[in-house]
Amino acid sequence: MTDKPDLATILGEVDSSTFLGLSARSDLNVSDASSAYLGVPGATPYGQMGAFARNAPQALRVAMAPEASLIDRYNFDLGGPLFPAGCKAAVDCGDLPFNTEDFAANRAVIRAAVAEIMAAGVVPIVVGGDDSVPIPMLDALSDTGDSYTLLQIDAHIDWRDVHMGERFGLSSNMRRASEMAHIRQIIQVGARGTGSAHSDDVQDALDWGAEIVPAEEVHAHGIAPILARIETGARIVICFDVDGLDPSVVPGCLARSPGGLSYGQGLGLLRGAAERGTIAAVDFAEFVPEMDVDGIGAVAVSRLVTTVMGLAARQ
Numbered sequence: 243m244t245d246k247p248d249l250a251t252i253l254g255e256v257d258s259s260t261f262l263g264l265s266a267r268s269d270l271n272v273s274d275a276s277s278a279y280l281g282v283p284g285a286t287p288y289g290q291m292g293a294f295a296r297n298a299p300q301a302l303r304v305a306m307a308p309e310a311s312l313i314d315r316y317n318f319d320l321g322g323p324l325f326p327a328g329c330k331a332a333v334d335c336g337d338l339p340f341n342t343e344d345f346a347a348n349r350a351v352i353r354a355a356v357a358e359i360m361a362a363g364v365v366p367i368v369v370g371g372d373d374s375v376p377i378p379m380l381d382a383l384s385d386t387g388d389s390y391t392l393l394q395i396d397a398h399i400d401w402r403d404v405h406m407g408e409r410f411g412l413s414s415n416m417r418r419a420s421e422m423a424h425i426r427q428i429i430q431v432g433a434r435g436t437g438s439a440h441s442d443d444v445q446d447a448l449d450w451g452a453e454i455v456p457a458e459e460v461h462a463h464g465i466a467p468i469l470a471r472i473e474t475g476a477r478i479v480i481c482f483d484v485d486g487l488d489p490s491v492v493p494g495c496l497a498r499s500p501g502g503l504s505y506g507q508g509l510g511l512l513r514g515a516a517e518r519g520t521i522a523a524v525d526f527a528e529f530v531p532e533m534d535v536d537g538i539g540a541v542a543v544s545r546l547v548t549t550v551m552g553l554a555a556r557q
């Protein structure tokens with residue numbers, strides 16, 4: 243056999259113009275939705291690396307196109323249809339523009355879009371870009387006047403103050419979050435191996451009160467002790483760097499690190515967070531489709547995005 247079988251031949255028409263065939267809302271008019279897929283090519287890339295995760299939003303749309311025709315079926319990750327009867331559905335806001343030179347402009351565009359979606363009472367699901375993208379998303383949360391528990395899933399703690407001369411880059415997102423008055427708790431899950439953090443960065447995180455749960459601890463004790471750390475009724479923002487998952491689950495990332503979380507652990511953290519409190523905003527960063535293996539990671543990340551949509555519709 244030389245040609246791969248195509249799932250679409252069983253499932254029917256495939257349309258990848260929006261994620262899961264959801265209604266398109268490039269004007270950010272989302273008030274009738276429960277969550278909004280917001281594609282973001284990048285924010286503040288480091289020097290010559292460029293916006294290496296810029297193609298993630300579209301790659302996930304392509305990955306889920308064959309499942310668009312199954313949107314009303316029973317989803318075992320959610321224990322029912324994605325959008326149960328009577329619940330508002332999600333929409334797809336398309337991709338924000340990306341400026342290769344003016345990174346402050348990128349941050350302003352992301353911040354404004356997230357703020358606008360949240361002002362409509364809708365959960366923004368920011369998809370794509372490197373891990374500098376959550377910084378303006380987190381900043382936008384201050385407009386709501388609420389305070390937040392931040393749940394980060396990542397192989398790296400991202401507490402560098404400045405890296406490569408840049409304060410708003412992918413190695414600094416949790417440090418920047420810690421400086422925001424509306425972020426009152428930071429739980430960091432999945433750290434392992436080495437990243438950009440020095441020992442004093444780890445100490446600064448611990449001194450601030452960040453609760454760091456290395457991947458090894460998740461494998462030893464499961465996710466229940468992590469979820470128990472989230473205050474009941476908290477408003478929760480989730481920063482999901484897909485390299486927090488094991489590279490066998492998501493091969494498509496720049497910094498593959500063995501020993502990562504399983505799909506089930508990632509899924510369980512999302513579902514468990516929604517049980518503890520209210521998911522207010524989520525971002526999925528660092529997916530690099532060009533480094534993926536035959537679309538394996540694209541499906542895993544897409545399914546987690548889909549799960550957040552189902553959770554948002556139910557809350």
Ligand SMILES: [Mn+2]
Pocket residue numbers: 373396397398483485486497528
């Ligand atoms: Mn990372």
